[in-house]
Amino acid sequence: MVAQGALIREIARVGRVDRRWLSVRAINRGKFPGKQSNGKQPSLAQLRAFAAVAEHLHFRDAAAAIGMSQPALSGAVAALEEALGVQLLERTTRKVLLSPAGERLAVRVRAVLGEVEALLEEAEAVKAPFTGALRLGVIPTVAPYLLPTLIALVHEKYPDLDLQVHEEQTSSLLEGLAAGRLDLLLLAVPLGMPGVTELPLFDEDFVLVTPLDHWLGGREGIPREALKELNLLLLDEGHCLRDQALDICREAGRADAPVTTTAAGLSTLVQLVAGGLGVTLLPRTAVRVETSRSNQLLTGYFADPAPTRRVALAMRAGAARAAEYEELAEALRGAVRPLPVRVV
Numbered sequence: 610m611v612a613q614g615a616l617i618r619e620i621a622r623v624g625r626v627d628r629r630w631l632s633v634r635a636i637n638r639g640k641f642p643g644k645q646s647n648g649k650q651p652s653l654a655q656l657r658a659f660a661a662v663a664e665h666l667h668f669r670d671a672a673a674a675i676g677m678s679q680p681a682l683s684g685a686v687a688a689l690e691e692a693l694g695v696q697l698l699e700r701t702t703r704k705v706l707l708s709p710a711g712e713r714l715a716v717r718v719r720a721v722l723g724e725v726e727a728l729l730e731e732a733e734a735v736k737a738p739f740t741g742a743l744r745l746g747v748i749p750t751v752a753p754y755l756l757p758t759l760i761a762l763v764h765e766k767y768p769d770l771d772l773q774v775h776e777e778q779t780s781s782l783l784e785g786l787a788a789g790r791l792d793l794l795l796l797a798v799p800l801g802m803p804g805v806t807e808l809p810l811f812d813e814d815f816v817l818v819t820p821l822d823h824w825l826g827g828r829e830g831i832p833r834e835a836l837k838e839l840n841l842l843l844l845d846e847g848h849c850l851r852d853q854a855l856d857i858c859r860e861a862g863r864a865d866a867p868v869t870t871t872a873a874g875l876s877t878l879v880q881l882v883a884g885g886l887g888v889t890l891l892p893r894t895a896v897r898v899e900t901s902r903s904n905q906l907l908t909g910y911f912a913d914p915a916p917t918r919r920v921a922l923a924m925r926a927g928a929a930r931a932a933e934y935e936e937l938a939e940a941l942r943g944a945v946r947p948l949p950v951r952v953v
Contacts, residue, residue, distance in 0.1 A: 659689050666705050666706065697710060
């Protein structure tokens with residue numbers, strides 16, 4: 610019994626030491642007697658009041674700085690201390706000082722208020738049309754020929770719009786649109802994709818680009834049936850222009866289009882034609898840019914109705930900025946009128 614009583618007394622003594630050590634630790638962490646967090650969330654008004662006092666170290670000056678009465682400011686800071694369970698200020702009759710905890714938390718409070726201000730500014734920017742980022746996806750067979758017109762339009766009419774361009778093939782663009790990585794697409798349609806709204810811009814004809822000595826070089830009124838016998842050079846798989854060219858061949862009655870040479874881009878394709886390896890189809894908007902690189906090319910034009918493609922903007926159905934995109938589409942229709950296209 611004596612041993613047991615001694616053990617109990619020792620446990621009690623150690624417990625008192627542990628409690629004293631915990632009390633010291635709590636003080637070092639900024640707690641002070643009688644103050645415990647009540648679980649309430651601080652309000653922005655309380656944070657602003659404390660930030661003002663931390664900056665001016667004077668209640669009257671701090672209250673004037675944020676347009677609050679001095680009693681309201683003092684009450685807000687006291688309420689923040691109660692909500693946090695931490696003493697933030699050391700008050701004397703002559704001055705106000707930040708406690709050690711107040712020094713540390715003032716940095717956090719300023720950061721929080723800065724983020725709130727940024728949030729409000731961003732919300733205002735979102736409400737303003739044609740501001741902020743617009744992530745535009747463009748297919749390679751449109752980008753070099755239409756982007757100069759689009760960029761000039763944005764600079765002139767929407768100077769606050771942050772246009773970010775991503776050139777990718779159609780399948781990648783559609784995946785990016787669905788995932789939210791892209792906001793708007795500029796590409797050939799129809800897409801036939803559920804959940805995607807198309808905003809048609811223009812139709813453009815395809816022309817036949819040939820070497821200088823080709824029998825169809827420079828001709829007009831070429832019948833589509835002529836495609837049956839031609840050595841047609843195409844883009845690599847994955848390009849929608851390749852699929853469109855194959856569709857045109859099928860419409861002309863060509864059951865298959867054996868392809869022995871392909872290219873990753875139209876520039877290479879045209880150089881292959883200039884080297885005499887075959888002929889190719891180009892959209893009218895690409896002709897001036899691509900054929901100007903060689904004097905070994907001629908352009909032939911099909912009889913009406915010529916094979917065509919339609920170019921459009923595409924957005925997610927129900928997009929939050931749908932009205933902006935529709936306005937941009939209308940502005941772009943006006944901007945492309947000088948190009949060899951038929952505005953929709």
